[in-house]
Amino acid sequence: MSPEKNEAGRPGQVKTVTSVSNPVIKDIRALVSQRKRRKEAGLFVAEGLKLVTDAMQAGWPIRTLVFGGEVRDQPMVSKAAATARARGALVLDVSRAVLTSITRRDNPQMVVGVFEQQWAVPGKIAAKDAALWIGLDEVRDPGNLGTIVRTADAVGADGVVLIGDTTDPFAVEAVRATMGSIFYVPLVRMSRPEFLKWRTRWPGVVVGTHLKGETDYRKADYSGPVLLLMGTEQSGLPEEMADACSQLVRIPQAGKADSLNLAVATAVMLFEIKRKTLEL
Numbered sequence: 001m002s003p004e005k006n007e008a009g010r011p012g013q014v015k016t017v018t019s020v021s022n023p024v025i026k027d028i029r030a031l032v033s034q035r036k037r038r039k040e041a042g043l044f045v046a047e048g049l050k051l052v053t054d055a056m057q058a059g060w061p062i063r064t065l066v067f068g069g070e071v072r073d074q075p076m077v078s079k080a081a082a083t084a085r086a087r088g089a090l091v092l093d094v095s096r097a098v099l100t101s102i103t104r105r106d107n108p109q110m111v112v113g114v115f116e117q118q119w120a121v122p123g124k125i126a127a128k129d130a131a132l133w134i135g136l137d138e139v140r141d142p143g144n145l146g147t148i149v150r151t152a153d154a155v156g157a158d159g160v161v162l163i164g165d166t167t168d169p170f171a172v173e174a175v176r177a178t179m180g181s182i183f184y185v186p187l188v189r190m191s192r193p194e195f196l197k198w199r200t201r202w203p204g205v206v207v208g209t210h211l212k213g214e215t216d217y218r219k220a221d222y223s224g225p226v227l228l229l230m231g232t233e234q235s236g237l238p239e240e241m242a243d244a245c246s247q248l249v250r251i252p253q254a255g256k257a258d259s260l261n262l263a264v265a266t267a268v269m270l271f272e273i274k275r276k277t278l279e280l
């Protein structure tokens, strides 16, 4: 039997893999490249030692840890591998070619983890007095979504609601852009009709951002629970979503740009909403 045929791998064990056609490696590649596969399996891939360590520290269930043989003796890698094994994950010590095939890069990350997706449920959203949630209507760009999750974490927001047909927060690019904040910021998903129904029970203000908003964002009332609603990159908030807001605000602009980038506009709003409570 060839060594590759011994590469089955059981949870809690360390196995060596050198073949890019190993079935476990093929499954991980599918998780990286196919949203459908991530959805079916309820899994996703985090690339890089920092993200993998952050996820495990935050208690996200790990299924598989993959590391390159050339970093096997680095203390942080051994520690991550020991933690993953103790949690029952399959641990794979692989060749550079295998990591290149997973990450689709010539200069691949040397550590990759497969984790279970975690979603918060709408019923569990507690709208305490200073609550701040961000609703993203049909956000398309994984970099924007990841940056918004990172900024939400930075200002201490309570979570992000993904409304309608959005990009996948568990795509490798989105996870990477969160810089680990995805492991700390609750994510909820809803269709537009579900959101519009849920919104009627929201006890505070619903602040929509709109290029036709009549209120300067610095003059709006952000007391009590705030639900901040941001529009999609292409066309902004559709009418039914804008109508669901208690106020529509605009960030004034000079110059020729017709709008701000979605993640930038979200950051401007979040720091304004938290201006009085964030301290050095």
Ligand code: SAM
Binding pocket: 209, 210, 211, 213, 229, 230, 231, 232, 233, 234, 235, 236, 237, 249, 250, 251, 252, 253, 259, 260, 261, 262, 265, 266
């Ligand atoms: N062409 C789009 C439109 O007509 O709304 C531009 C969308 S913009 C790239 C993406 C989102 O960022 C907007 O839907 C809004 O939520 C927010 N945004 C961008 N610039 C803004 C501004 N100056 N004031 C308020 N919101 C803004």
